[in-house]
Amino acid sequence: MSWAAHSVPVAHGVASEAPPAHAGAQALLRACERGLGRLVDGAAGLLVLADIGVLLAGVIARFVLHQPLVWSDELASMLFIWLAMLGAVIALRRGEHMRMTALLSRAAPHRRPLFEALALCAALAFLAMVIGPAWEYASEEQYITTPALEVSNLWRAAALPTGIALMMVFAALRLLRESPWRAAASAVAVVGVVVGAFWLGGSLFEDLGRWNLLIFFVGVGAGCVFAGIPIAFAFGLATFGYLALGTTTALPVIVGRMDEGMSHLILLAVPLFVFLGLLIEMTxxxxxxxxxxxxxxxxxxxxxxxxxxxxxxxxxxxxxxxxxxxxxxxxxxxxxxxxxxxxxxxxxxxxxxxxxxxxxxxxxxxxxxxxxxxxxxxxxxxxxxxxxxxxxxxxxxxxxxxxxxxxxxxxxxxxxxxxxxxxxxxxxxxxxxxxxxxxxxxxxxxxxxxxxxxxxxxxxxxxxxxxxQFDWRRIGPMLVATASLSGAILLIIGTATAMAWGLTQSxxxxxxxxxxxxxxxxxxxxxxxxxxxxxxxxxxxxxxxxxxxxxxxxxxxxxxxxxxxxxxxxxxxxxxxxxxxxxxxxxxxxxxxxxxxxxxxxxxxxxxxxxxxxxxxxxxxxxxxxxxxxxx
Known part of the structure; x- marks a missing residue:
């Protein structure tokens, strides 16, 4: 099911409430976010176009010219994982990751900035914990050579740590730029205390057996979802906590399962049909x-x-x-x-x-x-x-x-x-x-x-x-919107695949x-x-x-x-x-x-x-x- 984000807006006027001494810092943060955001937007838009071109060339070569391109699916898959990760980065920057806000929308207006900051901090915590295993996973993939293109699989696997690192940067920038300092400080403290408590109590989970399923997948997972934390990161936190504290599984496995879930070639239809939907409205x-x-x-x-x-x-x-x-x-x-x-x-x-x-x-x-x-x-x-x-x-x-x-x-x-x-x-x-x-x-x-x-x-x-009726000026924003929605969907599929694997192993x-x-x-x-x-x-x-x-x-x-x-x-x-x-x-x-x-x-x-x-x-x-x- 395809959905744009359902986020509760952060309280406006944060920048105007900032003391004059911080006005320059706010402007610098906005400039950094805008500049880096344009680079990511441009790269993701080009990847959407590239995937369309590669797949269309494959259809024409096979059905019209009767000379299949043996490398087209492999190249499309390699481009696709980069599109998925960069799209997830754009969705995070724009606040468009899917989340449940039914309870959050009922919170008092003055408390919503705190919940928004908590959502960002929780996402940042998951990304910080998983970036090391992601880099380890990508490093191991460098020794694998792809069969058709005959290049190192590192070119594909590097999308995961790259995307995670960029999401960390944008999460931190959004937290600094959009959240009032008290809300941001409170959110960092709450998330830090919760993560620290779980980590310090790690030895307690070794003997709990099936109770860990209730603690992590129901307590942590469902709790994060109802708290308004984006679903992809809620699933990721629950799965990472279960595998890290309740099992002896090597942590790069979670990244491998995410890769497996996001890389299925059938899912390449997701961004392409999203773009098609935008096209029929525009035309x-x-x-x-x-x-x-x-x-x-x-x-x-x-x-x-x-x-x-x-x-x-x-x-x-x-x-x-x-x-x-x-x-x-x-x-x-x-x-x-x-x-x-x-x-x-x-x-x-x-x-x-x-x-x-x-x-x-x-x-x-x-x-x-x-x-x-x-x-x-x-x-x-x-x-x-x-x-x-x-x-x-x-x-x-x-x-x-x-x-x-x-x-x-x-x-x-x-x-x-x-x-x-x-x-x-x-x-x-x-x-x-x-x-x-x-x-x-x-x-x-x-x-x-x-x-x-x-x-x-x-x-x-x-x-x-x-x-x-064809407005060429709208193509760029449509490509970026396609990448954002697709990235939000595919990151959920990736973390849900890792969670399903954890449930199976348990x-x-x-x-x-x-x-x-x-x-x-x-x-x-x-x-x-x-x-x-x-x-x-x-x-x-x-x-x-x-x-x-x-x-x-x-x-x-x-x-x-x-x-x-x-x-x-x-x-x-x-x-x-x-x-x-x-x-x-x-x-x-x-x-x-x-x-x-x-x-x-x-x-x-x-x-x-x-x-x-x-x-x-x-x-x-x-x-x-x-x-x-x-x-x-």
Whole structure:
């Protein structure tokens, strides 16, 4: 699942409150951060372009010239790990790492700077502890030669210590520049005391056995998540503490597991689909689709709500990023819907519900992650995701019909069919893109990773030749935004992979598998329990880290119980989507509120009806496997 950061802003006015003696220091810090930030931004943007170019060249060489480039995947993978780490650096500098802020947002305003400083200090503590093992890991990789390029693997592995060092620099700069000195000093003291206490009491953990799992993965991990510490660093602190204090494992192992989790070539689709989502908004493709649907259905009761549901379905099939989807659709529809008397809370509730509804529409980043960590065919997941999302869309339409059946449309004019046809012709290139993407994967033209490059090329040509809307000045910021969101996602995958490895080595994975596999009632009971588990996980961890942690554990059990992997994947993703977008904990709901500029309290009550509809739809999908596997 792809999400931009949900951070609570630091109190403004810090610089203005600084004494004159510190004004020069503040200016120097800002200049250093700005200069170094531009270098990192430029490098990350070029890496996004380079990966697009390498993969597109590989597709053309293999499919058109029939001369495969044997080194393309290896070079793309090498560039990708650098992109992931530099993207994580940008996300830290911009405060865009994913985090849970439901509790933090309820804190008194004067206490929020302290919690923000604590989040930075906790991240800094993890980075300081892991940079030594990261350098050791990279040093060992220098003796390995890559098979195709025949260069030292140090060129790739060096991305990890480099990225960690840069994150340390930016974390320290942000702490000095943004946090009031008292908050910063208090945060440093608190984190220092906690880390020191754990370290000095290290001998106590040697004899605790399985209790260490509760202490580190529940106490430290969950505690950090609820305290507002970015999820990637919360997972990292829990895993590092467990391995360092509760086991005899060599610490470079945690870096190796992070590398393994972040380096899977399938995940290269993440930044490319994120960039594609930004492209369709910039080129006017999303606006064209929304305009056509509004002309087609705008004159019926609840018509624009149906348009919102349909537009999210179509846009999700292109961008793969829910934040990008909602940002593309909401501004085009909300003003007109408000003019027709729709309440803001109702609008944002439906927007959040459609975000959950379309989680399985390809190319969903969560589906790509599932394929990466479980080995399920990406093409099968892409095919199986269309009908389940359509079922949930129909259930939402039923709720819309009930709520708007008495809407007054006396002042609404029906769009003439000639105008609808014109809008349809304009939208046709945009409407065709999801089918182009799916056909390229199914027909073997490109892999699930490479097909995003074809979508990008298609969107560029459509923007330049068809819609004549292509702002070259926005390309740079879009590339940096792509790197930032991708880095935030991939760092979570890396630390979650390390945590999953630690859980496996501890024996917890086997115990969980045995407990889930021995549930009374067989497959139906396992499916019901899975729905409950992933609704809860989706509301706390978001989709991607939850999948990385529990996907490798539960998918084999589902297979053993006779549940098709694609069917189980659809139920898991829809359940997590429900948790992600349901208040009060679901961060997706708060993202929808931010995009719609609506206070979260206004949408909670209308969201209850939509959440119940989503749950009913999820149960229908779980009960009818054909909806997920009928077209495989």
């Amino acid at each position: 006017g493709m999303a606006k064209a689709m929304v305009g056509f649907l509004a002309g087609l259905l705008g004159h019926v009761r609840g018509g624009l709500s149906y348009v919102l549901i349909g537009a999210m379905y179509l846009v999700s099939g292109i961008s793969g990023s829910k934040a990008a989807d909602m940002a593309a659709v909401a501004p085009a529809l909300f003003p007109e819907m408000k003019e027709r008397g729709a309440k803001e809370g109702e609008l944002v509730a439906l927007l959040a519900a459609t975000g959950a509804q379309t989680e399985t529409v390809p190319p969903s980043l969560v589906l790509i992650t599932i394929g990466s960590v479980t080995g399920v065919s990406i093409a099968a997941l892409f095919t199986g995701g269309l009908l389940p999302a359509l079922v949930l869309g129909l259930v939402l339409c039923a709720v819309v019909w009930r709520r708007y059946r008495h809407e007054d449309l006396s002042g609404v004019k029906k769009t003439p069919w000639t105008e609808v046809a014109r809008l349809g012709a304009i939208a046709l290139p945009a409407l065709a893109l999801p089918f182009v993407i799916r056909a390229a994967v199914v027909e073997g033209v490109a892999t699930a990773t490479e097909v995003s490059t074809l979508g990008i090329a298609y969107a560029v040509l459509a923007g330049l030749l068809v819609y004549r 024996g917890f994975s086997g115990a969980l598998a045995q407990a889930m596999g021995s549930l009374p009632g067989g497959a139906p009971m396992f499916m019901a329990v899975s729905v409950v588990i992933f609704v809860i996980l989706g509301s706390v961890l978001e989709g991607i880290p939850a999948v990385v942690l529990f996907g490798p554990l539960l998918f084999p059990i589902a297979r053993a119980l006779g549940i098709h992997e694609v069917h189980y994947a659809m139920v898991v993703v829809l359940s997590m989507g429900l948790g992600l977008f349901a208040p009060p904990l679901g961060v997706g709901y708060y993202a929808a509120c931010a995009i719609g500029r609506v206070h979260p309290d206004e949408g909670i009550r209308p969201m209850l009806g939509y959440a119940l509809a989503l749950l009913v739809g999820t149960i229908v999908v779980a009960a009818l496997p054909w909806l997920s596997i009928g077209f495989l």
